[in-house]
Amino acid sequence: MTLRLVIGNKNYSSWSMRPWIALKALNIPFDEILVPLFEPGSREKILSHSPGGKVPILIDGDTAVWESLSILEYLAEKFPNAGLWPEDVSARAVARSVAHEMHGGFVPLRNHCPMNMWRPVIKRDLPPPVEANVRRIETLWGDCRARYGKDGPFLFGRFGAADAMYAPVVSRFHTYAVEVNGPARTYMDAMMALPAWREWHDAGVKETWVLPQDEVDWPTVRKA
Numbered sequence: 001m002t003l004r005l006v007i008g009n010k011n012y013s014s015w016s017m018r019p020w021i022a023l024k025a026l027n028i029p030f031d032e033i034l035v036p037l038f039e040p041g042s043r044e045k046i047l048s049h050s051p052g053g054k055v056p057i058l059i060d061g062d063t064a065v066w067e068s069l070s071i072l073e074y075l076a077e078k079f080p081n082a083g084l085w086p087e088d089v090s091a092r093a094v095a096r097s098v099a100h101e102m103h104g105g106f107v108p109l110r111n112h113c114p115m116n117m118w119r120p121v122i123k124r125d126l127p128p129p130v131e132a133n134v135r136r137i138e139t140l141w142g143d144c145r146a147r148y149g150k151d152g153p154f155l156f157g158r159f160g161a162a163d164a165m166y167a168p169v170v171s172r173f174h175t176y177a178v179e180v181n182g183p184a185r186t187y188m189d190a191m192m193a194l195p196a197w198r199e200w201h202d203a204g205v206k207e208t209w210v211l212p213q214d215e216v217d218w219p220t221v222r223k224a
Helices: 014-025 042-047 068-078 089-104 107-112 128-148 161-175 182-192 195-204
Strands: 003-007 030-034 057-060 063-066
Touching (some): 003 014, 014 068, 014 161, 063 068, 068 089, 068 161
Antiparallel strands (some): 003 057
């Protein structure tokens, strides 16, 4: 039975992007169910798939898995050869740590720089708490690349769950022209070169739904 992934708007839904890009990048077949967020009936449609009432949701037969990181863990168990987590025990522990740090942290960055695929690249001033988030992520990426990234361009060499968790951060840094050091920029370039990234981006910019809370220039909606 083919997996089904329930997601929100590709232009805005950072949480939806995480398992979607993992499935695509690792060539795991799935059917996509897109529910536009904050539209009439949206919540009811999402609730029909999961009592959590939020996207993303992975459906595998009678099993429904919600929350991006839980979905990635489920996929890692179901497809052990996909390499979502590093084989080395130390690298795997660090990968899980940085993924959980993303899942539970960086709230100032999320609030100040919402994911918005169609916004042109325009620099936005960063308050100190957001700047602190950026510097932590920059350091985190650099440490992972230096310690574990010798076998490829991603955080732990080959693309994995930790990269999926940080994919929306790469989008935020790009959209708001956030200044980062050379290693972080190289990592961002590798992420944005993924065919899965381009597919998500190209679909997102074609959407017509507008969420004012994710348009930092509101009431102006800037589109590249």
